[in-house]
Each structure stands twice: as C-alpha cells, then as structure tokens.
Amino acid sequence: MTYNEDKKYYGILIHGGIKTKRIRNLNQTETIKISLKKSICDGFNLLKENKSAIDAVEASIISMESSGNFNAGLGSCLTIDKTIEMDASIMNGKDISAGSVGMIKGVINPIKLARYIMEHTNHVMLVSDGAINLAKQLGMFSNQIYINKNKLRIYDKLIRNIKDKGQENDLSSLERHYSQYHDTVGSIAIDKKGNIAAAVSTGGRWLKLSGRIGDAGVVGSGLYADNKLGAACATGHGEYMIRLALCKYACDLMKEKSASFASKKSISLLTKRFGKNTGGIITIDRKGNFGISHNSESMPVALINSKDGKMKLYFSNNKIE
Ligand code: GLY
Numbered sequence: 371m372t373y374n375e376d377k378k379y380y381g382i383l384i385h386g387g388i389k390t391k392r393i394r395n396l397n398q399t400e401t402i403k404i405s406l407k408k409s410i411c412d413g414f415n416l417l418k419e420n421k422s423a424i425d426a427v428e429a430s431i432i433s434m435e436s437s438g439n440f441n442a443g444l445g446s447c448l449t450i451d452k453t454i455e456m457d458a459s460i461m462n463g464k465d466i467s468a469g470s471v472g473m474i475k476g477v478i479n480p481i482k483l484a485r486y487i488m489e490h491t492n493h494v495m496l497v498s499d500g501a502i503n504l505a506k507q508l509g510m511f512s513n514q515i516y517i518n519k520n521k522l523r524i525y526d527k528l529i530r531n532i533k534d535k536g537q538e539n540d541l542s543s544l545e546r547h548y549s550q551y552h553d554t555v556g557s558i559a560i561d562k563k564g565n566i567a568a569a570v571s572t573g574g575r576w577l578k579l580s581g582r583i584g585d586a587g588v589v590g591s592g593l594y595a596d597n598k599l600g601a602a603c604a605t606g607h608g609e610y611m612i613r614l615a616l617c618k619y620a621c622d623l624m625k626e627k628s629a630s631f632a633s634k635k636s637i638s639l640l641t642k643r644f645g646k647n648t649g650g651i652i653t654i655d656r657k658g659n660f661g662i663s664h665n666s667e668s669m670p671v672a673l674i675n676s677k678d679g680k681m682k683l684y685f686s687n688n689k690i691e
Contacts, residue, residue: 379658380562381675382413382423384430386440387553387572387605388666389685390647401439403683406672409433410681413559414674423559423567424462424485431458431481431569434555441553443478444516446573448525449580454516456573457587459495460484463566463595472497472587473580477505478514481571494589498581528577554586556593556603558654566654568595568617570603584608590618600624600632600656605669606649610640620653629653633661641665 386402413430417423435443446454458480459470469488472495474480483505487496496504505511554572561567570593572586585592585608592608594617595601602620604611611617616636623632633653640649650664652671662671668685 378564378656379675379677380417380560381654381658381660381673381677382410382417382426382430382557382559383652383654383660383662383671383673384410384413384434384555384557385603385605385650385652385662386434386555386670388647388650388664389668389670390666399685402670405434405437405439406670406683407681408437409557410672410674413557414681417559417561417676420562422563423561423565424460424464426559426561427557427567427569428460428481428485430557430559431460431555431571432479435479435481435571440555441573442555442571443480444514445553446516447553447576448517448521449574449582450577451580452517452522452525453580454573455578455580455582456480456571457583457592458484458569458571459587459589459593460488460569461567461589461593461595461601462488463568463597463599463601466596468494468589470495470587470589471501472583474498474501474505476502476511476513478512479510481569483508483510484569495587497583497587524576554584554592554605554608556605556652558593558595558601558603558652560601560654560656560658564597564656566595566597566601566656568593568601568603572608575608585611585616588612590615592617594618594621596621597656598625600629600654602632602636602651602653604649604651606640606664606666607644610644610648614639614643616640616649616651620651624653624655629655629659629661631661633663637663637665
C-alpha cells in the first residue's frame with residue numbers, strides 16, 4: 371500500500387492472530403473467513419454511519435470475541451490450571467485515553483469492560499477480582515460455557531507432548547509446545563473525522579500460569595493509538611511485545627513514515643531480537659493507509675477503507691478472497 375500525502379481515507383483493519391503452522395483444515399479456514407467478514411462489516415458499517423473509530427474497533431472485537439472462533443472471549447484458551455483468564459484493551463487516539471482488563475473471567479466481551487474503564491473511571495487498568503467485581507456490577511458477568519471438548523482436546527494434546535518429553539516441570543519447554551496457537555484478535559480504525567482507535571482482546575497463551583497478563587492488557591505493547599501518530603495492534607508472543615513496547619514503537623515511526631513502513635520495521639525488530647514465529651502487527655497511519663506484517667506462517671486479516679469500499683481478506687501476503 372502506498373503512502374499518499376494528498377488523500378485521506380476512513381477505514382478499518384482487523385486481524386485474527388498469527389498462525390505459526392499452515393492451516394490445512396479447509397473448514398477452519400472457512401470459519402475464520404466468515405468470522406472476519408462479519409466482524410469487519412460490524413465495524414465498517416458504523417464508520418459509514420459517521421460513528422467514531424472507537425465504536426468501530428469495539429464492535430469488530432465484540433464480534434470476534436462472541437464468535438468463539440478465536441482465542442478471545444468465548445474462544446479463549448486454557449491456563450495450566452484449565453481455567454480461562456482473558457486480557458483486553460482499547461485506546462482512543464483522540465485524547466490518548468485508554469482502558470484495559472487483565473485476568474478477567476466470565477465475561478464474553480472483555481473489550482466492553484475495557485471501554486467502560488476508559489470512559490467511566492479514573493483508571494487505565496483493572497485486573498483479576500477487581501475487574502470481575504466491576505463486570506458483575508455492570509451485569510457483564512455470565513455463566514456461558516467457555517470450556518468445550520475442543521479446548522480440552524488441545525489442552526490434553528499439549529500436556530501429553532510435554533509429558534512424553536519428560537518436560538512437565540520445565541516451564542520453558544511449554545513455550546515450544548504451545549507457540550503454534552496465537553489467535554489474539556485486534557482492530558484499528560480511522561473515522562471520517564480523522565480520529566484513530568485501537569482495540570485488542572485475548573485469552574492469552576495456552577498453558578500460561580494463572581496470573582500472567584500478556585501484551586493485550588498492556589497499553590503500548592499490545593496496542594497504541596494517537597491521532598498525532600497512528601494506531602497499531604500486535605499479536606503473538608506477548609512477553610516479547612511487552613519487552614519491546616512494540617505498538618508504541620510502531621506508532622512513533624508513523625510520525626514521519628507510513629503505516630506500511632512502521633509495520634515492516636516493527637516486525638523486523640521483533641524478529642531480530644526474538645526470532646521468527648514470534649508475532650505480527652497491523653498499523654494505520656493518519657492518512658488512513660494500512661500496514662500488515664508478521665514473521666509467522668500466516669496472519670488472517672480483513673480490511674476495508676473508503677478508497678474503494680471493498681473488503682479484502684488475506685491470510686498473509688496471499689489474498690484469500
Ligand atoms: N499476544 C497475546 C498474549 O501473548 O497474551
């Protein structure tokens with residue numbers, strides 16, 4: 371995508387997390403495609419109706435969280451204790467306000483809670499029991515089934531792999547076994563007024579220790595948005611994003627450079643420091659140009675902007691529809 375100094379577009383770009391292995395199951399690919407299409411339409415329709423970028427990113431994330439098809443909301447992965455602990459955050463580039471939740475349970479749409487924290491409290495981040503209590507007060511807590519047969523099958527497979535190798539007491543070995551499952555979801559948008567926003571949500575990492583919060587809960591790492599710079603959302607190995615403050619890095623680059631440049635440079639830094647199959651990033655600059663980059667096998671993304679109003683879906687650099 372070119373960086374056009376003269377033109378400005380409104381639009382939205384979402385991702386469904388990096389995949390470190392090729393998806394061979396066509397049903398799975400189809401399911402991801404359908405979910406991405408629905409989510410991006412939920413966001414873009416709001417932008418067309420003059421709604422804000424923050425409304426659009428929230429709507430698209432709600433759709434992905436509720437689908438159960440990604441590692442976020444209903445689809446969230448399991449901790450080593452077979453529980454669910456989710457992280458999410460949202461940021462409004464208009465005034466760089468932000469809200470985030472960590473270790474949240476029993477909430478189908480953690481992004482709604484993050485937005486509530488951003489708009490109705492003096493805080494940025496609430497975690498664990500405090501966040502859960504707030505969700506209960508707001509009527510966001512539910513007893514929906516998060517743990518299904520498929521999740522238990524993946525859990526058992528991961529644990530079996532580790533035990534087969536005699537590595538059950540070696541925490542660093544967990545990394546090699548679960549690194550193929552990263553489905554954090556992210557969304558960035560720019561509205562007709564030029565306001566920029568970002569949102570991200572995740573169940574975190576398979577077999578993570580209870581209490582672990584990843585980049586999706588940490589502003590500057592899993593996401594960043596500032597009308598003066600642009601917006602970015604990351605996916606992949608959260609600890610690395612936190613250590614690099616990757617999304618703030620990408621946004622700072624967009625002060626002078628395009629979204630495309632910022633995404634490539636950020637992933638090149640990630641790869642240089644931590645190797646391949648560690649992450650991906652999506653970016654949007656002040657002109658409404660998009661950037662997409664990842665160092666993994668693929669990263670499903672969907673995008674639409676007002677330039678042509680056409681939805682585009684990619685799994686990586688290969689267009690899938
Ligand atoms: N990127 C999601 C996580 O590491 O939790």
